[in-house]
Amino acid sequence: MPDRGLFWSPVPDWSRADIQHRELGITALSTQVAWLVSGDLSKFLAQRGGMPCVGPRDSCEKGTYALRLAPDRLLFVCRDGVLTDLPAFGWSDDGIAITDVSDGFVLCDVTGPAAPDLMRLGASYDFEAGPAAPAESASMLFAGLKVAVAPFRPGWRLHVERPYAAALWHWLQRAASEWAKPPAEPTRPELPLSAATKQALR
Amino acid sequence: MTGFVRMESGGAIDRTQRLRFVFDGAPYESFAGDTIASALLANNVRIVGRSFKYHRPRGIYTAGAEEPNAILDLRHGARHDPNARATLEPLADGLELRSIHAKGTAARDRLAFLDRFARFIPAAFYYKTFMWPNWAAYEHRIRSLAGLGRLDPTARATSAAHVHAEVDVCVVGSGPSGLAAALAAARLGKRVMLVDERPELGGSLLHREAMIDGEQGAAWAGHVARTLRDCNVAILRRSTAVGLYDHNVLAVVQKGALSSANGERIWLVRAGQVVVATGAIERPLLFANNDRPGVMLADAALAYLRRYAVRLGERIVVATSNDSAYEAALALRGAGSDVHLVDSRPETDIDPALAASARAAGIELLAASRIDSVVGHRSVEAVILGNGKRISAELVAHSGGWTPSLHLYCHAKGKPQWDSTAGSYRPGNKVPGIDVVGAAAGLWDLDAMLQQATAIAGGQQGEAPRCNDKVKQWTAPSIVPSSGKRVWVDLQNDVTVADIELAVRENFSAVEHLKRYTTIGMGTDQGKTSNVNALAILAVSTSQEIAKFGTTTFRPPYVPVSMATVAGAERGQLQWPIRRLPAENTHRQEHAYFRDYGGVLRPAWYGARADAIAEECVAARNDAVVFDASSLGKIEIVGPAAAALLDFVYYTPMASLAVGRARYGLTLSEAGIVADDGVVLRLGPSHFVVSCSSSHVAGMVMQLEAWRQDRFDLARVFIHDATAHWATIAISGPGSKPIVAGLGLGIALDDATFPHMSVAEGSFGGRPARIARVSFTGERSYEISVPAAVGAQLWQSVRDAGASPLGIEALGVLRAEKGYIYVGQDTDGETMPHDLGVAGPRSKRQDAYVGDRSLFTPAASKANRKKLVGILAEGKTPVPTGAHAIEIVAGRKRGVGYVTSSYSSQRLGHPIALGLIEGGLDRGSEPIDLEHLGHSFKGRIVSPCFFDPKGARLNA
Numbered sequence A: 001m002p003d004r005g006l007f008w009s010p011v012p013d014w015s016r017a018d019i020q021h022r023e024l025g026i027t028a029l030s031t032q033v034a035w036l037v038s039g040d041l042s043k044f045l046a047q048r049g050g051m052p053c054v055g056p057r058d059s060c061e062k063g064t065y066a067l068r069l070a071p072d073r074l075l076f077v078c079r080d081g082v083l084t085d086l087p088a089f090g091w092s093d094d095g096i097a098i099t100d101v102s103d104g105f106v107l108c109d110v111t112g113p114a115a116p117d118l119m120r121l122g123a124s125y126d127f128e129a130g131p132a133a134p135a136e137s138a139s140m141l142f143a144g145l146k147v148a149v150a151p152f153r154p155g156w157r158l159h160v161e162r163p164y165a166a167a168l169w170h171w172l173q174r175a176a177s178e179w180a181k182p183p184a185e186p187t188r189p190e191l192p193l194s195a196a197t198k199q200a201l202r
Numbered sequence B: 001m002t003g004f005v006r007m008e009s010g011g012a013i014d015r016t017q018r019l020r021f022v023f024d025g026a027p028y029e030s031f032a033g034d035t036i037a038s039a040l041l042a043n044n045v046r047i048v049g050r051s052f053k054y055h056r057p058r059g060i061y062t063a064g065a066e067e068p069n070a071i072l073d074l075r076h077g078a079r080h081d082p083n084a085r086a087t088l089e090p091l092a093d094g095l096e097l098r099s100i101h102a103k104g105t106a107a108r109d110r111l112a113f114l115d116r117f118a119r120f121i122p123a124a125f126y127y128k129t130f131m132w133p134n135w136a137a138y139e140h141r142i143r144s145l146a147g148l149g150r151l152d153p154t155a156r157a158t159s160a161a162h163v164h165a166e167v168d169v170c171v172v173g174s175g176p177s178g179l180a181a182a183l184a185a186a187r188l189g190k191r192v193m194l195v196d197e198r199p200e201l202g203g204s205l206l207h208r209e210a211m212i213d214g215e216q217g218a219a220w221a222g223h224v225a226r227t228l229r230d231c232n233v234a235i236l237r238r239s240t241a242v243g244l245y246d247h248n249v250l251a252v253v254q255k256g257a258l259s260s261a262n263g264e265r266i267w268l269v270r271a272g273q274v275v276v277a278t279g280a281i282e283r284p285l286l287f288a289n290n291d292r293p294g295v296m297l298a299d300a301a302l303a304y305l306r307r308y309a310v311r312l313g314e315r316i317v318v319a320t321s322n323d324s325a326y327e328a329a330l331a332l333r334g335a336g337s338d339v340h341l342v343d344s345r346p347e348t349d350i351d352p353a354l355a356a357s358a359r360a361a362g363i364e365l366l367a368a369s370r371i372d373s374v375v376g377h378r379s380v381e382a383v384i385l386g387n388g389k390r391i392s393a394e395l396v397a398h399s400g401g402w403t404p405s406l407h408l409y410c411h412a413k414g415k416p417q418w419d420s421t422a423g424s425y426r427p428g429n430k431v432p433g434i435d436v437v438g439a440a441a442g443l444w445d446l447d448a449m450l451q452q453a454t455a456i457a458g459g460q461q462g463e464a465p466r467c468n469d470k471v472k473q474w475t476a477p478s479i480v481p482s483s484g485k486r487v488w489v490d491l492q493n494d495v496t497v498a499d500i501e502l503a504v505r506e507n508f509s510a511v512e513h514l515k516r517y518t519t520i521g522m523g524t525d526q527g528k529t530s531n532v533n534a535l536a537i538l539a540v541s542t543s544q545e546i547a548k549f550g551t552t553t554f555r556p557p558y559v560p561v562s563m564a565t566v567a568g569a570e571r572g573q574l575q576w577p578i579r580r581l582p583a584e585n586t587h588r589q590e591h592a593y594f595r596d597y598g599g600v601l602r603p604a605w606y607g608a609r610a611d612a613i614a615e616e617c618v619a620a621r622n623d624a625v626v627f628d629a630s631s632l633g634k635i636e637i638v639g640p641a642a643a644a645l646l647d648f649v650y651y652t653p654m655a656s657l658a659v660g661r662a663r664y665g666l667t668l669s670e671a672g673i674v675a676d677d678g679v680v681l682r683l684g685p686s687h688f689v690v691s692c693s694s695s696h697v698a699g700m701v702m703q704l705e706a707w708r709q710d711r712f713d714l715a716r717v718f719i720h721d722a723t724a725h726w727a728t729i730a731i732s733g734p735g736s737k738p739i740v741a742g743l744g745l746g747i748a749l750d751d752a753t754f755p756h757m758s759v760a761e762g763s764f765g766g767r768p769a770r771i772a773r774v775s776f777t778g779e780r781s782y783e784i785s786v787p788a789a790v791g792a793q794l795w796q797s798v799r800d801a802g803a804s805p806l807g808i809e810a811l812g813v814l815r816a817e818k819g820y821i822y823v824g825q826d827t828d829g830e831t832m833p834h835d836l837g838v839a840g841p842r843s844k845r846q847d848a849y850v851g852d853r854s855l856f857t858p859a860a861s862k863a864n865r866k867k868l869v870g871i872l873a874e875g876k877t878p879v880p881t882g883a884h885a886i887e888i889v890a891g892r893k894r895g896v897g898y899v900t901s902s903y904s905s906q907r908l909g910h911p912i913a914l915g916l917i918e919g920g921l922d923r924g925s926e927p928i929d930l931e932h933l934g935h936s937f938k939g940r941i942v943s944p945c946f947f948d949p950k951g952a953r954l955n956a
Helices: A041-047 A117-124 A162-180 A195-199 B036-042 B110-122 B127-128 B138-144 B176-187 B217-230 B297-309 B325-334 B352-360 B408-411 B448-456 B497-504 B509-516 B531-543 B563-567 B582-590 B612-622 B643-649 B694-711 B736-741 B786-798 B809-820 B840-844
Strands: A016-022 A024-029 A032-039 A065-072 A073-079 A090-092 A096-102 A105-112 A137-144 A145-152 A157-159 B002-004 B016-023 B026-034 B071-075 B079-085 B095-099 B163-172 B190-194 B233-235 B239-245 B250-257 B264-276 B280-282 B295-297 B310-312 B314-321 B338-343 B364-366 B371-375 B382-385 B390-392 B395-399 B403-404 B416-419 B424-425 B434-436 B488-490 B592-597 B600-606 B625-628 B634-636 B660-668 B673-686 B688-692 B716-719 B724-734 B759-764 B766-770 B783-786 B868-873 B884-889 B894-905 B910-918 B928-930 B934-943
Touching: A016 A162, A024 A162, A024 B660, A032 A041, A032 A105, A041 A073, A041 A096, A065 A137, A073 B016, A090 B634, A090 B673, A096 B634, A096 B716, A105 A117, A117 A157, A117 A162, A117 B163, A137 B002, A145 A162, A157 A162, A195 B217, A195 B364, B002 B036, B016 B036, B026 B036, B026 B766, B036 B297, B036 B310, B110 B634, B176 B190, B176 B217, B176 B264, B176 B310, B176 B448, B190 B239, B190 B264, B217 B233, B217 B894, B239 B408, B264 B531, B264 B563, B280 B297, B297 B310, B297 B325, B297 B395, B314 B325, B314 B390, B325 B338, B325 B352, B325 B395, B352 B364, B403 B424, B408 B434, B408 B509, B424 B592, B488 B497, B488 B531, B488 B643, B497 B509, B497 B531, B509 B531, B563 B634, B582 B592, B582 B786, B600 B612, B600 B694, B625 B786, B634 B643, B634 B694, B643 B688, B643 B694, B673 B694, B673 B759, B673 B766, B673 B934, B688 B694, B694 B716, B694 B910, B724 B736, B736 B783, B759 B786, B783 B786, B809 B910, B868 B894, B868 B928
Parallel strands: B016 B095, B163 B190, B163 B264, B190 B233, B264 B434, B295 B395, B314 B338, B314 B395, B338 B364
Antiparallel strands: A016 A024, A024 A105, A032 A073, A032 A096, A065 A073, A090 A096, A105 A157, A137 A145, A145 A157, B002 B310, B016 B026, B071 B079, B071 B095, B239 B250, B250 B264, B280 B403, B371 B382, B382 B390, B416 B424, B592 B600, B625 B724, B634 B688, B634 B716, B660 B673, B673 B688, B724 B783, B759 B766, B766 B783, B868 B910, B868 B934, B884 B894, B884 B928, B894 B910, B928 B934
């Protein structure tokens, strides 16, 4: 049996993973604080300054935000080092369950004029319609993977679980290559014709 | 001048841009703007292929997607399309084209002699002839003769990722109705997408005359196209809507996509409203030898003349049963051809104005006439009318009416209804969200079409474009029995009227049976030109109405779609994404040999040594090894009802587990079958971690969540899958404890404080660390979980401390020596916990848990259930996994179980195996016969635990 390590590309170095094309930029981040929060979400959001819980078509700030995953679950994300009041993970008497998943996600920021087109390749979801319905989840199938999508203006942040981050990155590289190609040549390119055809056309 | 020629002016081609191409090895030139079909016709190429069965010469028959004959093998650079439709494919410089079906070339086919044997090979002759000795004896030879294009295994076409789009209205078809609908919707500010299979918008307006809003039809179409662009309507040209699925999802195949290696890409369009404006397909007339090169549908002849400036001969017979072919006759006459117009209707039924205009143009109109047969073999030479009159001709252009193109409507469960007045099927039931307009809806009056399409798209009365053209309806197809002549109904599948009559005689008279018996309606054209005529013949043959038969089922795709296009970007690494370990690149540096295990890429062993696995086993038993167990589940169960939920989901009770302790347990399906095994850790009174099998994490999360939502207070227990957050590094072996001590985890490691099956929380590298004393090797072990980002750092620290790496193959040996199971490998779809020797909860638990009732059925209590055993094989060679245990009953072999795992044990010095055998250990230590693929083995049933049965080494 062949070594499957030869088939699968090595996992990217997330601290340096970056894709830049003419109209598209994708940057990976893996050092953020991320918590899965369940239970009394309104109480949790109130404790965090009354921040909103957003869906995939709402707008949010990159600093600190909460993504709606399910009716009673959100993903809280903030920059590393911002928080001074870390909660006790697990169950609290406030009726809130918190689990640290900071290392569980790789984040990919998609920006540039072609970002909406790239998002259309990834998911059967209308990213550019109006605000999301109140209960709409930010978690969806994107590139065939479970991805939580946070909308920033302009651009989106994709949150993928680390074990699948290499697959998403590979997909993003391939999809983004559509914007790496030069504009279509106005003149006809020389085609690699077979010998028989060359002979016939001579 | 005779033959098909390019006219010096006219058409929508660019005469300044010459394109070279090759067909069947011969070079040709034509112009940009041509399709392959128009370029071949302009070069007077009559024969473009051979028929499927009889290898009769065939020419271009239509100008659209319904083409049955002009299917070519196309190569262009890296692109290879074995079934390119010449009528839709734009000509490109350097195209290499070959006819399919022919041995040699289409013009000189070495299998042409088969037609002489036609009387011996009618429909279904395969089923009757090739029965002795069996079909397989003939299959290879017959398949080599049959089939359409052939795939080139060396061609690796790739296509672009699928695109998703959401619109308010998607209009399919850009004829007059489609344009009117798109215009009305766009004016309302809706998000509109317009899809058309051709490069230009306009549909029939591009070659048929019409005056709309005071403009020529083609000019009006161009004007509307510009308006639509200004209104930000998404226009997909060269794009075919191939399927309409639930919830108004349209699959559209776009050709000419620049970013795609094979030029194709699929759009998945979700539309609030789908407007089907797909027009109608011209229906052939039936007469003998109607398949000869030079017999063509009348509308196609008109399109080749007007759009591509190809004059199709000097002597032309236009045969029709309706008004629509008159325009073709007049145009062909206007191009200088000598035209005879053969109309099956009596003079009294023909519009006098039309008749007068034909005669005024110099056309000889023969009313109440029909073609009996075509004369000519490789091309049309003449036609013989029903009254015996012979007319010399190079082209026969014919029209038997029109069939609405209802394929998409039918994909969405629309049921067409036969309209005997119009002689065609029309949309029947209304399908929510889908509107059929124009000719597709059975409307033939252009003004009515424009009004209807505008209204359906939400336009106001008076907004619709206006048109004065009226088109008269036609009658149902008139079918004349074959009378022994060869009259083709389905050109692609070589089905004649006689074949259908034969099917009816043999009682295959239901439409679906007829299709299977004759193959009519199969192939790449799916009977677009043949279905209604076949129904009409069926009706005549059975003396019934067409309406009683219904149609065959139209299924996607509307036109063939290559598998490369269906796959899109999901190939190679993207076809089936796999989970990756946080420290994978570290394992690569350690020269790990990787394999896929349960959807995770994991090190199988390290290094290239032949005995790497055995060496790793020895190291684990004698010293210390390090194993990456990061993919094991880390599912947190949090909340006051967490213990109750776990107690219910697990067969093994978990509520009694003390904080800081761990317990091995099984989960069952509701049928009582073992679903997973794993370890549950209790971190706090309301905080547990489920460490399930790597491949069962997603399933376990779903099972826990399902039961949580089914029977627990949703505010008191929550499921958080934190598997991805943690890297888990297991250190195992008699030398493991000092290595762990050296890591500075900040916990007490003495066995009194931290015994086997306990858990503690410490830190590593400034990050939290969770340390569990659990073992899957049978040796003293520590599973240390740290945040994924420091997993590689922990691995390296352990390696630096002297532990050698252990791959999963060696782990498999070590756990089998201990009799530890892999659920799914050492269990099957019948294995219950007591079959594994875990019978305590079944006998003691009084409370409810998943699968409890199923454990007490008569089948669950049978004595001869297959149970887990160890098998000691004779000799030095392991018994193959999967080998069957055999016993002889009444002189016959009977399987009593099988080997589930089998290894060569370095430590024990002999092969070991686990198996599921009827009766299990109750059989005693009896010899057992094993067989595998014709080879026999002998073994002996023993306890599944081969090594350290008392577990002393867990604390060694």
